[in-house]
Amino acid sequence: MVNTSFNKKEILTLLSEIKDPEIPVVTIEEMGMLRDVIISNNGYEVLLTPTYTGCPAMGIIEQDILSTLQDAGISNAKVTMVFAPAWTTDWMSESTKEKLVQFGIAAPVHSSCVNWLSPRNVEVSCPKCGSKNTKIVAQFGSTACKALYSCNDCQEPFDYFKCH
């Protein structure tokens, strides 16, 4: 028998605890990845929008979602990736961006979304000392979602969460 005794709000509450495996200080809900839950006669469908196409963390997140629901007694769930509209850093709240900075990742600069194709023009603040005197080292940092920057003042390398 199909278990549909949970309502949408309860499912979202369960899933809002799941952390982004790449940035364990924020949840997938805070990142704006958790889009919706659809309840039908076939069970639960969780709609998820990846922060970056081909982001390797998405497989981990999908497993986390399914096992979280399974722990709550839900086995008839599936995860569907939704690519349109594409994820944007605007879906992150200011407090989420603040958490990224505390974690040592420079939060996306809003206006940089437009300029990402020419990242040298983007003013990225160092999360360690706040200096804007930074330079891009590599287009891809520890994951494809991030670029590697380094600070000219404190000499510290840091990840910049890409705006796209």
Ligand SMILES: [Zn+2]
């Ligand atoms: Zn610095």
